[in-house]
Amino acid sequence: MKLLKFMLLLGLLIAATPSFATVFYSKSEAMELAFGKGTPVEQLALFPDEQQTAAIQQLAKIKLDSGLFTFYVGKNQDKITGYAAIETNTVRTKPETLMIVLTPEGELSKVYTLAFHEPPEYMPPERWFEQLYKRPLADMDFNKGVDGIAGATLSTRANIDSIRKVMAIYQVLVKK
Numbered sequence: 001m002k003l004l005k006f007m008l009l010l011g012l013l014i015a016a017t018p019s020f021a022t023v024f025y026s027k028s029e030a031m032e033l034a035f036g037k038g039t040p041v042e043q044l045a046l047f048p049d050e051q052q053t054a055a056i057q058q059l060a061k062i063k064l065d066s067g068l069f070t071f072y073v074g075k076n077q078d079k080i081t082g083y084a085a086i087e088t089n090t091v092r093t094k095p096e097t098l099m100i101v102l103t104p105e106g107e108l109s110k111v112y113t114l115a116f117h118e119p120p121e122y123m124p125p126e127r128w129f130e131q132l133y134k135r136p137l138a139d140m141d142f143n144k145g146v147d148g149i150a151g152a153t154l155s156t157r158a159n160i161d162s163i164r165k166v167m168a169i170y171q172v173l174v175k176k
Contacts, residue, residue: 034084035074044071059168087162
């Protein structure tokens with residue numbers, strides 16, 4: 001009987017907990033945002049070896065948690081129009097998913113928040129991302145002029161880490 005009461009109370013508490021999960025774009029909508037409607041998109045699966053992994057980690061200043069990366073390549077008449085990567089990471093305790101879009105030369109051109117499961121006040125606004133566009137990978141750091149956001153420190157740090165990771169993967173595995 002006590003167990004039943006406990007389970008009922010636990011269920012009520014869980015139901016009363018506010019849910020902040022927001023999905024803003026589906027994958028197909030995200031590809032349209034990145035490359036435009038009707039643009040052919042190819043997947044590029046990347047498997048770095050140990051040396052490439054070490055180079056990516058050094059450039060990105062983070063430890064990689066996977067040995068497989070997928071880039072989406074937008075093309076117009078066989079000419080590459082850009083690259084996109086979808087990155088999911090944990091901000092505080094819940095995930096966020098970003099789509100990081102690079103120019104054909106590997107510069108950051110756009111970041112879209114595809115899903116954010118933390119409270120909305122922790123989500124960096126679009127204008128925060130604008131300071132990062134065209135910034136070289138070496139300058140993608142709070143110590144090199146990137147402004148943080150009071151109250152969203154973990155979110156901005158997670159975003160910077162994801163962007164550096166994608167840019168480093170591009171430099172090591174894609175750039176020719």
